[in-house]
Amino acid sequence: MATNESGSVGKPMNRVDGRLKVTGAARYAADWPIDGLTYGVIVQSTIGSGRVASIDVSRASKARGVIGVLTHKNAQKLPDKGRAAVNPPAGRVLTLLQDGEVHYNGQPIAVVVADTFEHATDAATMVAVTYEKGTLAADFDAAFPSAYPLPEKPAEPGRNTRGHYVRGDVDAGLASADVRIDQTYTTPKENHNPMEPHAAIASWEGGQLTVYDTTQYVYGARDTVAKTFGMKPEDVHIISPFVGGGFGCKGSTWSHVLLAAMASQSFKRPVKIVLTRRQMFGPVGGRPQTHQRITLGAKSDGTLTAIRHVTTSHTSFIEDFLEPSGIVTRMLYAVPNLESTHRLLKLNVGTPTYQRAPGEATGTFSVEVAMDELAEKLHMDPLALRLKNYAETDPDTGRPFSSKALKECYRVGAELFGWSKRKAQAGTMRDGKAMVGYGLATATYPTYRSPATVRARMEMNGSDVRAVVQTASQDLGTGTYTIMTQIAADALGLKPSQVRFELGDSHFPKSPVSGGSMSAASTGSAVHVACTALRQQVLALAANDPSSPMHGIVATDIGVSEGRLITRSDSPATETYAEVLARQPGKAVEATESSAPGEETKQFAMHAFGAVFAEARIDSDTRTIRIPRLVGAYGVGRVLNAKLAHSQMISGMVWGVSQALREETEVDPRNGRYVNADLAEYRVPVNADIHDLDVIFVDEDDPHINPIGAKGIGEIGITGVAGAIANAIYNATGVRVRHLPIRLDDLL
């Protein structure tokens, strides 16, 4: 990609939306003022399995301010029982009041709509429901024997999503090993808990539906809503300019969005549904619980001979969803014999979904703890063991990596952390009453990219010019607005302040889901090509215009800096974009261009890598666990905005700390109720939990990966952290904890 020294990309530019956010002026889904707005409150099932025997809405319907109550008795019948849109990640199997079946505790069974939120809330308590209870399966361990292999589907292009995978001969590899580890690791159910609750406002006008949504996938929401109602996609307008965090749960369009649209259609009024925090446990997905059995074999010099990784994770009775914990194992180390398989078991819970680094977050915990156990058994330094098995090419596909700076990450991270001071013997480092330990783990996440289309327009803005760049991407707080502004500014030769980047509207050209850490690579590449095309158009206008000083100069010989055109030759000719446009009154200068991955995805393996080092301190009396230091060194290709990238990595690492020590969604096995469905008992870290976090980006020039040279950074930060912390806690205490979260109680 063309860069110039005066460019904006790479600079720590402030967020372009910062001002709106600090003043409370940024409009999120629930914030839109809509004339005649009414309020929907979802009534949820109170049993985990069975069916609604009777539902009496007479009292609720008569309550003050109530406009109507939607249940499976009176809800409109949707095409294919509401399943016409199933096409993950956006379209999921949803429960949309098409029947009275109950698959989990907390499933939506009615929507009460009233003139005020308070009235709807009050009336929702008056809906009287009786049930016929079915057999309940809410206990993972009890359901374990029922696990079944994942139905095989062809792998998606460029993505290794096969459930069952074998290379070499694992039994032979294990038989030839001098040392073996065979252990089971478990990770809990988790919920994303973005700060912003899910919310939707639906409003019909004739056959057109507008939805103010909070989504990670504007086009996905549009298509899901349209197909569910049997409409043309163009008749659905999704508006989502700000998203208050997503982390995966806003990648799919969940039932409340469609229920708002159904209620709005039924009662002929705009309807807003905002989920309560409690309602965000169940109906909008979460990370599934996993049980991972890992068998490692190695020669006495540390050379891995075989890995077997069997993952069992839960799904719902509504839809199969897989947490692919074993996929990361396939490419992490150079091991000739490997088996990585996945199984599912069904529980009466809401369908789980993608949560920050789905697969990698849980897989790097188990594999990296197993590697720590192996290192100890071999009397090897854990870092030396990883270097011994370093994969120079992708062991999965055999392809070269487009770039891989992991060795440098290990070196730089170890040095900054002071890894050499680690004592190999667990439980031997002390500082007063604190037991101290060091641990490390490898971090990795694949680099994905999807096709994206961007429309870029240059127009007069007073006496200056402005570029308006539009695509239906999303900004979950990740900084899409800002980096796209920077990329556009550089491609056009404008100052960032001369660029207005717009997203979050389905009337804009298509961008992919903001998931899989691919927005920067996908949408960024398209912004680059669209803005480059726009620039060439304007330059051609100048070059072809006899009244321009640039007349006759080949457009490619013209450079632009801060909106001023200069020739690359010695010619003193110059003018500005504004002068060029001023001579073209009424003429739109606009370019719409797409960018998509190409042959490079077949030639290279594309992943970001990193090394995470953790220090754990455990109070010897109360077993209070503190993580005073965490160092992460990462190779992520080109860093587009140092401030944003740093924040994203820190954020991911904090998620890792939280995964290691805090987060667990607890379900009562007796009734399938979510026990800790609030932010008091579902603990996310507060600022005091987080101490020194150091992030280092090692230089990594990747000419193959995509036009902007950047790997995604949204997810890699969480990977490896829980493993590093578990290993540090072991090193401190000698207690090997093989489940998450690690609690004070585990270290008695």
Place this chain on the structure above:
Amino acid sequence: MRNQALLFINGKEHRVAGAEAFDTLSNYLRYTLGQTGTKIVCEEGDCGACTVLVGRPDSSGKELTYRAVNSCIQIVGQLDGTSVVTVEGLAPPRELNAVQQAMVSCHGAQCGYCTPGFVVAMSALFETRDRLSEQEVRDGLTGNLCRCTGYEPIIKAALAVDGSRMMRARDLYPSAPMLETIGAHCRDSLTIEHGERTLSAPVTMEQAIGIRSERAPVIILQGGTDLGVQANKRGLRPPLLMSLNGIKGLDEVRIDAEMLSVGGTATLAALETAIRLHAGSVFSPAHGHLAELANILGIFGSPQIRNAGTLAGNIANGSPIADTLPFLFVMEARLELTGRSGTRVVPINAFYRGYKQLDLEPDEIITRILVPLPPSGSEETLGLYKVSRRKDLDISSFTAAIRLQTTARTITAASVALGGVGPVVLRMPSVEALLKGQTITQDLFERAGQLARREINPISDVRGSRDFRLQLAENIFRKFYYERLEPRREMREA
């Protein structure tokens, strides 16, 4: 008698009656006024996204003092006579205050949904200060959750703020005219009725007791830090509510040589402030005990919770894991209860009769908490402990207070109280008897721990297992010994 609550919101006068008086402030702001900058995230005071500034008259009565409060667990009626400032009102139109500016330049906002709450909570810290240390920032922002940033950019933003160059709420909204309006309007008691619900705000103690005697059960809504949560989460709508905010002088905190005296409406923040401002020899045992209490208060809930919640509320709520109770138990605190038949004083150790069962008549109100302080020159050691999964903003798994009176190295009296190990906070008479008269040794405290473990019968719940609590009950004595009594004391762990 009035039927309209009066409050100012960003300097504008609002009179609220009927249904809206029972709305949470956050809903009122968002739904009624369309001021959507204030965000609703958890609806139970755990995340701070709904933080607003609430200004109340200071002790001089001439200025409004602003403090950060969670608007999701305050109902509009209980804010009668206050000035509320939201994220939209922190700076003049089209301007940013210094905190907002710093949050922009330090990238303190990512997804932006926690941001208004952080901005307001941080602005509250600069109401009275120009610069803050990192520790002060961290302590001041424990009530605000962020899921994106990892907090670092937010902390940096606060450290970059120079409060002396900032228009504060008290500068933006001159107190005098508002106080004049409030003074004129709020002279009389307030009664707001809506359907079956009534909110009363008497201005004298006699009125308050009258209301509480007339129509039981009248629930006292003071900080709302528990009631507000119950309302949002469990749909609790007590028909009869009473706020004591209108009663002047009931919020007084007094510390003298013999006694800590805390009024019935004094907030935990006011108590914390009074302790920190209290002059006295740093070597006196009273000073040490109060400092120990201040440390525990520092990890009680969050600043927003402490700014609203009261000590009397913590006592009346009666939770076995209430953070202040072990201290009050070992200090032999007394409660002044005022009712129809006058005032009586009850030792706190006799106040709880079972899980949330109190020795409190339906007409009685906790009007004062009296904590006798040890005389200067006496030899005393007090240790207060709170163990929770997360250091700040967390519900305790286990709490403890150990108090010793000693002569040389001999224990002359011992008091031990444990919380989270039974339906009420428990004194441990057998352990106290074991310790009394003995010389301080490590072995003695090992034995005390083992005895405590045998004496209790805790349950397992989401906050900790039975085994963990048993082990903590044992270990806490060892910790106390090492930290407070060991001859060559090591540096205390953070």
